[in-house]
Amino acid sequence: MAPNTHTTLVTSLIIMILFVLARPYLLSLLPKEKILATLRSLTVKGVLTAFILSLPVAISVLCVEDNAFAFSIPWFSTPSFDIFFSVKYDLYAAIFVPVALYVTWSILVFATSYMKGNPKIDHFFLFLLIFLISMILLVSSNNMFQLFIGWEGVGIMSFLLISWWYGRADANTSALQAVLYNRVGDVGMLFTMAWMATNLNSLELDVLFNNAGNYNLTAPLCGLMLAAAGKSAQFGLHPWLPAAMEGPTPVSALLHSSTMVVAGIFLLIRFSPLMDGNQFALTTCLWMGALTTFFTAVCALAQNDIKKIIAFSTSSQLGLMMVAIGLNQPQLAFFHICTHAFFKAMLFMCAGSFIHALNDEQDIRKMGGLFNLLPTTSTCFTIGSLALIGTPFLAGFYSKDAIIEALAVTHLNSCALLFVLVATSFTAVYSLRLIYYVTMGQPRFSPLLAISENDPAILKPLARLAWGSIVAGLLITCIFTPFKTPVMTLPPLAKTIAIVVTVMGLLFALELAKQTSKQLKHSPNPFTHHFSNMLGYFPLVFHRMAPKMSLYFGQHLANQMMDQTWMEKSGPKKASNTNESASAALTAAQRGMIKTFLTLFLLTSVLGVLIVLF
């Protein structure tokens, strides 16, 4: 088809998508009462329509020459600086939006059943909708200002949704944690925006990519990496992601597994032409990712809350995506984002189904034998876990194996390679642990629970995402032509290293699972278990130490150095204290005690004798 036809089609479809997505929100602003009750189904239908409409857009983007559509409208104009509203619907945005919409649609259908008893369920759907619009704004923007609007939008919606049950103190503190850690990242983002605005006089990405060769790009890239570390929970800014599991399960499935946390990685993918030549930035990304994936995989091994284990696996996969960016392979990272969305959302929804069926029980030590009681959910859980660990030819295999192959053939520090391989084996270990505790064995919960999964609103989305987890990898591999040629010939060990490491992890975990019914040592060694269970003691130390140091320092400066010094130690109070102590000392000698008199008498006589004699 001619380019003009494509353009017309895409433009009209994008406008329809935005309208369909915005319609429930706009309708909610009307004061009519009966609209509120229909918002739920309106939202679900809207997202489904948007998904169907975004598929031709994706196909058009693939057919067009540069694989991109872009437009730009002037928005603000000051004498020295212009801001545009510019959209770039390139391959990354075109493939991410259908994936995100498909996953969101499934999650919304699931949420109609999961949040059924909640009186504010329509607000919940509106929040999710606003989040979705912000995310689409973020991925399609060609302008750092617009990207920042989407960035902040997803951050705020994350805050509001994590503290959905705001009567719970833990939920409030977790939401605050999320906002604060994201804010630390936002400082980096603002720094990069300021750098761009001052050095290039524009916030447009096209302008940046054209003119970037003349500048030393280390500073803005550091800002971007800080922003990505904050939003995507890299090591050092990671504690908010497991704490974010305080929110309802649909929130965890949408925000904190598929969509919001990949915003940081997406930012780095967008700016990958800049990172191409800067070896410092690439190495930093590689190390940040390797450390994150290893550390969070270690932490996941000894958690007991089903949602926390899945949250840590999300964090580990985010580290893997960061490693892919550090290898200068942004397309592989993007590929992993898309496949990861499917199976991670499905894992969370299965967890939600388990939790709901067991009457809000989240501890895996109190689950068991659910394979016979909730067969569909357990099956989907197993499929999702197999996709996560990279079982050949499921969705996760195509992206994860590609990243690890690229890792094996690139000239880099072998310690980073070791971290990633160990983390991959740990993925297999904790996935097997999860499946073993939840679905196998004998039940460890009260037999009085009425366990059922009869609700089609739960089963259908699970089935859809299960199909997605199986075929998405293959589909995306078939459509994409890679920008960088993958290495075609490898030694056999390098080619199969991911599978070998995963199988070793599985065998190790099976052996450990067999030991749960035996007692081989007379007393356990709690050191490594406690390290892993307490998340490496990172939140314990830093969440207490940093505020305490700040408050302590503030108290010392304001209270003691200023007020106390000037008023009490040197000013008026000093005079009064000196007078008081002097007069107290003097009056001590004048109490009218006989001893004082006699002592003075002796002293005086001795003094007199001495003066006369000498």
Place this chain on the structure above:
Amino acid sequence: MTPAHFAFSSTFTLGLMGLTFHRTHLLSALLCLEGMMLSLFIAFALWTLQLNSSSFSIAPMILLAFSACEASAGLGLLVATARTHGSDRMQNLNLLQC
């Protein structure tokens, strides 16, 4: 200073210090006063011998007599204190204390 001179000088000084630095009982002050009187008596007795002034021989006897009077006056004061304050502890004599 001859040893005898040193002996009664030190006795006098020690007694004076004991009189001024008494801690609990008034009686210990009076005893120190008696010690002082005794050292003065020895001093007077040695005066006549060392300085060969025989017209001063009566002085120790007069001192002894007056010392006895004074000791009895002191003891009378002690008894009066014991009658009014119940004991001779120094901490009870605090009427002038502020």
